[in-house]
Amino acid sequence: MGEQVVFTKIGNTRGFFAIQDNMLRLADFCTESSMITGKIYVGRVANTVRNLDASFVEYEKGKQGFLPNPNKHRIQEIEIKNGMVLPVQLKTAPLKTKEAMLSVELSLPGIYCVVTNTPGGIHFSKKIKDTQKKVIKQALTDVGDEAFSYIIRSNAAALSEVELDLLKDELCSLSEEMHQIVLKAKSRTCFSCIYDKSDFVIRSLSKIDFLKTDRIVTDSAEEYDYLKSILPSCVSDFLAFHDEKQKLPLSLLYELKSRLHSMISKKVWLKSGGYLVVEPTEALTVIDVNSGKNIQKMSKSELVRKTNLEAAEIIPFLLSVNNISGIIVVDFINVASKKDEEEFMVLLKKRLSLDCNKADVVDVTKLGLVEITRQKKDVLLLSKIKEAELYEIIEN
DSSP states (O other): OEEEEEEEETTTTTEEEEEETTEEEEEEOOTTGGGGTTEEEEEEEEEEEEGTEEEEEEEEEEEEEEEEEETTTSOOOOOOOOOOEEEEEEEOOTTTTBBBESSSSEEEEOOSEEEESSSSEEEEESSSOOHHHHHHHHHHHOOOOTSEEEEEOOGGGGGGGGGGGHHHHHHHHHHHHHHHHHHHHHHSSOEEEOOOOOOOHHHHHTTTGGEEEEEEEEEEHHHHHHHHHHOHHHHHHHHEEEETTTTTOHHTTTTHHHHHHHHSSEEOOOSSSSSSEEOSSSSOOEEEEEOOOOOOOOOHHHHHHHHHHHHHHHHHHHHHHTTOOOEEEEEOOOSSSSSHHHHHHHHHHHTTOOOOOEEEEEHHHHHHHEEEEEEEOOOOOOHHHHTTTTTTHHHH
């Protein structure tokens, strides 16, 4: 069974939810803080710190962000100096004591492609087959700007040859928008915001795989028309409008509140009766796997095997739903058999490969702890829930 995608409100806040294998895989809310990511400002370098190989840039009056050395990753050959004025984009929003993460590589995301302000030609997602790449390249002949680079996303593979105009139009539109941003960066005064568009629907759709989606449903007639106009036929055929005046609300139909509640809790229950304890800290997130008070009639080794497999299945979804990033350490239940360990590790890696953020198993320590890293692109879901004052609604 493929993924079910739902656009609806929880309380008064618009939300996006993706359900796979009867589990919540993705969740997001359209809050003010979530719309900060992607904004582009004309900033001023406040302080260059050599031992950090980075700089602090004031992008709004009184607000600073952290800018890693762009030359370190060969993004752009720029010599960053104190007092320098340059365009910067917020890659992550500020959180508690941490400043926003900035970049001089500006990017504009779409459903089918991403445009950046650095030259580099056209690049393709690894999920697109070579035969499809050739067809797409032909369709994009004489399109684009040599000063920019383009990443063709995996969802472009869902387009038929006659629908490649959707990709072409999006690429041209984003190119023109990037061109305007580059011009504004040269003429606007310091601390000016030169790009603040953030399309919640586009951002949400970029996280899913169209070819693995069975259904997209919304309770907004305006949203339905918009989705119909931008989706390929193989997806729009599964697009549905849900009229809540005649039917149950989508939040009830898909049990969204209870799904959210179970995923944001510190104790996450497994089907077998086991549970996970999720403990976020300043430096990393620790997840402990427990068999609980399982009374099923099975051997201890079989119970451990089953609990670990269930944990390996849900943990990647737990990370993606909650936007947990950085270092994650998982303490699975010790197993005597190397075969059993390999079984749940294979499942864990398979689930992590579905993540729209880069997520990898780094190592298994001598103590048997599994180390995972996950790329940060957004603030924690719990922060958005609290910002939108949804916590009590979800809890009840």
